[in-house]
Amino acid sequence: MIAESVYLLCAAFSMAAAILLFKGFQRNRTRLLFWSGLCFVGLALNNVLLLVDLWVVPNVDLSLVRSATALAAVSVLLFGLIRETT
Numbered sequence: 001m002i003a004e005s006v007y008l009l010c011a012a013f014s015m016a017a018a019i020l021l022f023k024g025f026q027r028n029r030t031r032l033l034f035w036s037g038l039c040f041v042g043l044a045l046n047n048v049l050l051l052v053d054l055w056v057v058p059n060v061d062l063s064l065v066r067s068a069t070a071l072a073a074v075s076v077l078l079f080g081l082i083r084e085t086t
Helices: 002-029 031-056 062-084
Strands: none
Touching: 002 031, 031 062
């Protein structure tokens, strides 16, 4: 029960970080804030998928989907970092 609560809090804080990053992007128009916000949306989705994997469908292995989501989120941030430095 405690582990699920921690996963839920991680998802909530990742989404809160994404919202704050998008608000910062709207104020400053710094594109790196946009890419970071997209990354945190992907990480929040990864945490939600972890909860679904543990609670909703414990018989189904969603580790490949979760790993792909995390890879996509970090790849978006890496793409944004490379694009903004050139």
